[in-house]
Amino acid sequence: MMKWPKHVTIKEVGPRDGLQNEAVTVATEDKIAWIQQLANTGLTYIEITSFVSPKWIPQLSDSYEVATNIERIEGVTYAALVPNQKGLEKALAANVDEVSVFMSASETHNRKNINKSIAETFPILADVVREAKAAQKTVRGYVSTVFGCPYEGMVSIEQVSDVAEKLLDMGIDELSLGDTIGVANPRQVEQVLTVLLKRFPKEKLAMHFHDTRGTALANVLMSLQMGITTFDSSLGGLGGCPYAPGASGNVATDDLLYMLHGMGISTGVDLDRLTEAALFIQEKIGRALNSHHLQTIASCRT
Amino acid sequence: MMKWPKHVTIKEVGPRDGLQNEAVTVATEDKIAWIQQLANTGLTYIEITSFVSPKWIPQLSDSYEVATNIERIEGVTYAALVPNQKGLEKALAANVDEVSVFMSASETHNRKNINKSIAETFPILADVVREAKAAQKTVRGYVSTVFGCPYEGMVSIEQVSDVAEKLLDMGIDELSLGDTIGVANPRQVEQVLTVLLKRFPKEKLAMHFHDTRGTALANVLMSLQMGITTFDSSLGGLGGCPYAPGASGNVATDDLLYMLHGMGISTGVDLDRLTEAALFIQEKIGRALNSHHLQTIASCRT
Numbered sequence: 001m002m003k004w005p006k007h008v009t010i011k012e013v014g015p016r017d018g019l020q021n022e023a024v025t026v027a028t029e030d031k032i033a034w035i036q037q038l039a040n041t042g043l044t045y046i047e048i049t050s051f052v053s054p055k056w057i058p059q060l061s062d063s064y065e066v067a068t069n070i071e072r073i074e075g076v077t078y079a080a081l082v083p084n085q086k087g088l089e090k091a092l093a094a095n096v097d098e099v100s101v102f103m104s105a106s107e108t109h110n111r112k113n114i115n116k117s118i119a120e121t122f123p124i125l126a127d128v129v130r131e132a133k134a135a136q137k138t139v140r141g142y143v144s145t146v147f148g149c150p151y152e153g154m155v156s157i158e159q160v161s162d163v164a165e166k167l168l169d170m171g172i173d174e175l176s177l178g179d180t181i182g183v184a185n186p187r188q189v190e191q192v193l194t195v196l197l198k199r200f201p202k203e204k205l206a207m208h209f210h211d212t213r214g215t216a217l218a219n220v221l222m223s224l225q226m227g228i229t230t231f232d233s234s235l236g237g238l239g240g241c242p243y244a245p246g247a248s249g250n251v252a253t254d255d256l257l258y259m260l261h262g263m264g265i266s267t268g269v270d271l272d273r274l275t276e277a278a279l280f281i282q283e284k285i286g287r288a289l290n291s292h293h294l295q296t297i298a299s300c301r302t
Numbered sequence: 303m304m305k306w307p308k309h310v311t312i313k314e315v316g317p318r319d320g321l322q323n324e325a326v327t328v329a330t331e332d333k334i335a336w337i338q339q340l341a342n343t344g345l346t347y348i349e350i351t352s353f354v355s356p357k358w359i360p361q362l363s364d365s366y367e368v369a370t371n372i373e374r375i376e377g378v379t380y381a382a383l384v385p386n387q388k389g390l391e392k393a394l395a396a397n398v399d400e401v402s403v404f405m406s407a408s409e410t411h412n413r414k415n416i417n418k419s420i421a422e423t424f425p426i427l428a429d430v431v432r433e434a435k436a437a438q439k440t441v442r443g444y445v446s447t448v449f450g451c452p453y454e455g456m457v458s459i460e461q462v463s464d465v466a467e468k469l470l471d472m473g474i475d476e477l478s479l480g481d482t483i484g485v486a487n488p489r490q491v492e493q494v495l496t497v498l499l500k501r502f503p504k505e506k507l508a509m510h511f512h513d514t515r516g517t518a519l520a521n522v523l524m525s526l527q528m529g530i531t532t533f534d535s536s537l538g539g540l541g542g543c544p545y546a547p548g549a550s551g552n553v554a555t556d557d558l559l560y561m562l563h564g565m566g567i568s569t570g571v572d573l574d575r576l577t578e579a580a581l582f583i584q585e586k587i588g589r590a591l592n593s594h595h596l597q598t599i600a601s602c603r604t
Contacts, residue, residue, distance in 0.1 A: 001492060001493075001496060002492060004489060183564075184564075185560075185561050185564030185565050186523050186561070186565060187306060187564070187565035187566060188564065188565075190303060190304060191303075194303060211516075211594070212594060212598060213557060213560050213561070213594045213595065213598065214513075214516075214519055214554070214557040214560070214561075214593070214594035214595075215519055215557075215560070215561050215564075217516055217517055217519065217520040218519040218520045218522070218523045218561060220520070221488050221520045221523055221524065222523065252516070255515065255516040255517075258487075258515050258516070258517070259487050259488070259515070259516075259517050259520060262485075262486075262487030262489070262490065262517075263487045263488060263489035263490075264489060291516070292513070292514060292515045292516035293515065293516075296514060296515065
């Protein structure tokens with residue numbers, strides 16, 4: 001029999017990665033109420049917002065208000081995405097617990113997303129990391145397009161590994177490896193992690209899967225087998241992929257939970273409370289969210 | 303690195319398991335056209351219909367017409383479900399290549415589904431198998447509720463194993479182990495297959511997953527790791543679960559293909575032709591099918 005981890009940490013990215021990809025902008029007070037519900041489910045990590053320019057992501061233009069008006073619960077890390085030093089300053093002013101920086105493993109996606117080459121991005125992030133550390137914050141790093149780029153197709157593992165090394169060398173505490181467009185398959189996950197885990201300790205790595213082709217939970221399964229125990233997910237499967245409107249976004253927290261708990265792997269998260277939080281945000285978004293769990297619930301309630 | 307199979311056989315059950323769970327009844331000529339499209343994708347096995355009473359499943363009341371009017375392609379096995387000797391006679395008259403019999407691993411589901419106890423079901427199936435074999439047909443056996451029963455909850459592996467043994471002892475050529483209500487998780491798949499593969503050769507076993515909770519591809523992945531190389535699926539994720547209307551049916555053939563081909567595992571099936579066949583039946587059903595592949599296609603075409 002395989003050796004499965006006893007516990008997995010789920011990092012809820014719905015309030016950021018989910019909401020930024022929804023057409024509807026949720027009211028600030030509803031975001032705050034929702035984040036508080038999430039914090040009461042047993043989740044220990046919530047990425048609550050993003051301090052990027054409101055011009056880029058109008059859905060999250062209330063980041064400061066959200067971050068400063070939630071009642072913080074002990075034991076929960078409240079994180080926010082920051083693109084640069086300006087974003088970091090706002091995030092520090094809002095006193096979030098952790099900041100996330102981001103870049104892509106593929107040159108073209110990085111340019112389209114950040115308007116800079118990969119080489120030009122490193123010093124910017126290094127400054128952010130240094131300043132965040134000076135302010136006693138932990139830092140997370142997202143690497144996008146690890147398993148494929150919408151412009152370049154395949155991304156070499158060597159390229160991913162080099163980007164990962166540079167980010168970890170900056171002092172970043174955890175890297176989240178993103179399947180940004182949801183193209184990964186489990187064998188690729190095995191191949192990428194085989195290379196990365198030779199260079200970096202597994203505690204430094206988290207996986208961030210999108211479910212665009214339905215392979216997210218299979219990719220989680222393979223990651224578990226490789227020793228990874230931290231996964232990003234978005235409640236109800238909130239959010240889509242900007243390159244494929246209508247397609248699935250992040251793997252759904254509730255579906256991830258169903259699989260993990262069924263496998264006897266604890267997460268510390270209460271599915272009933274999580275379901276209530278999902279129904280709450282579903283109502284605010286005004287459309288049926290597409291997690292299997294919510295669809296099953298809806299069927300049972302019909 | 304793990305050892306993955308080079309080839310997987312996909313058994314397309316959409317025309318039977320898919321269509322019988324759709325509210326809309328597809329016209330006979332459209333079924334025939336669709337099955338012919340499926341046979342031209344490279345699929346080597348298609349379960350084309352069911353010879354059950356039209357009272358039970360009105361969507362498939364044209365089974366004889368369908369089976370006798372398709373142009374058979376060499377190398378494709380055209381199979382049909384039969385519940386009993388009466389059904390078998392019709393299937394033999396229609397000259398299908400293989401017949402499938404079915405029963406449940408859980409007592410209550412078997413009674414609700416077949417109106418007989420498990421013990422009462424065996425001799426009925428034994429008669430069907432004997433007669434089918436006498437007519438030179440191969441026989442497939444479905445075992446339902448292997449991973450959970452909607453009435454009894456957990457089903458013991460010993461019970462599954464005993465049912466499987468009795469069916470194989472009758473001379474059934476292949477058993478398809480069904481997660482009828484889509485509750486299985488990969489660890490359970492590992493546990494069930496660990497027991498069964500000690501008693502039966504892996505060539506005798508196929509897996510039949512429903513995607514109700516989104517775990518189907520993860521369950522396929524685990525099955526692959528256990529040595530299973532035959533999987534049932536339904537194009538586009540056609541069909542729902544009768545106990546959860548609106549929820550997902552069989553794992554989608556197109557999503558399964560995406561994962562397998564991405565992993566370098568051949569199926570012999572052409573995804574482009576399969577997509578055309580999916581768009582054809584989607585139009586006849588009159589609703590968007592819920593495979594991730596079709597949703598992604600729809601997004602790209604928008």
